[in-house]
Amino acid sequence: DAGVIQSPRHEVTEMGQEVTLRCKPISGHDYLFWYRQTMMRGLELLIYFNNNVPIDDSGMPEDRFSAKMPNASFSTLKIQPSEPRDSAVYFCASIKNRDRANYGYTFGSGTRLTVV
Amino acid sequence: DAKTTQPPSMDCAEGRAANLPCNHSTISGNEYVYWYRQIHSQGPQYIIHGLKNNETNEMASLIITEDRKSSTLILPHATLRDTAVYYCIVRVPNAGGTSYGKLTFGQGTILTVHP
Numbered sequence: 001d002a003g004v005i006q007s008p009r010h011e012v013t014e015m016g017q018e019v020t021l022r023c024k025p026i027s028g029h030d031y032l033f034w035y036r037q038t039m040m041r042g043l044e045l046l047i048y049f050n051n052n053v054p055i056d057d058s059g060m061p062e063d064r065f066s067a068k069m070p071n072a073s074f075s076t077l078k079i080q081p082s083e084p085r086d087s088a089v090y091f092c093a094s095i096k097n098r099d100r101a102n103y104g105y106t107f108g109s110g111t112r113l114t115v116v
Numbered sequence: 117d118a119k120t121t122q123p124p125s126m127d128c129a130e131g132r133a134a135n136l137p138c139n140h141s142t143i144s145g146n147e148y149v150y151w152y153r154q155i156h157s158q159g160p161q162y163i164i165h166g167l168k169n170n171e172t173n174e175m176a177s178l179i180i181t182e183d184r185k186s187s188t189l190i191l192p193h194a195t196l197r198d199t200a201v202y203y204c205i206v207r208v209p210n211a212g213g214t215s216y217g218k219l220t221f222g223q224g225t226i227l228t229v230h231p
Contacts, residue, residue, distance in 0.1 A: 043221040104162020
């Protein structure tokens, strides 16, 4: 299994531009999570999906952030317009429902976003 | 989720056991103890979890005190690749609703394994 795959690994963009981060969860996992990590705030949950449906988006900072999961194998996190304070490492994680009591979450390698 | 307290940093010699403590004095009866680690520039990695019995897997051992107010993660033979930030998390694994996905990562313990 290739694990959770995120792209791109690094993204540098100018303030005001649209940024799209991508995630492919592990096949068969029915929960997908987007986290953000900064030095100041640590790891924060932004949003999570169950069977492609958004369940809790209370962690999404503001309307500039949006996330979609059009099918079980793909999710996007979009920031429009981007701002320098959005600079962070964004992680995607997935888990299979029936495993959630017995195993931990599997995280991707993250996308390091820099907004200049 | 119960609050956890971990030392900010620890050192360990390569080949020796690394014992990472975690205090969780407010843990409730249905909360499990989970350990994750984050190697530089990578995503967090699940290590092990337990409720009240000691647990062991291919990566580590978890020792939970009888009163469940503290636990210790043991890496029996630390290698340089074990240098990472180790997070102790206490939560209910099947928590429903909006608390399900919220793994609350504290500051963790920076473990440095040296030759």
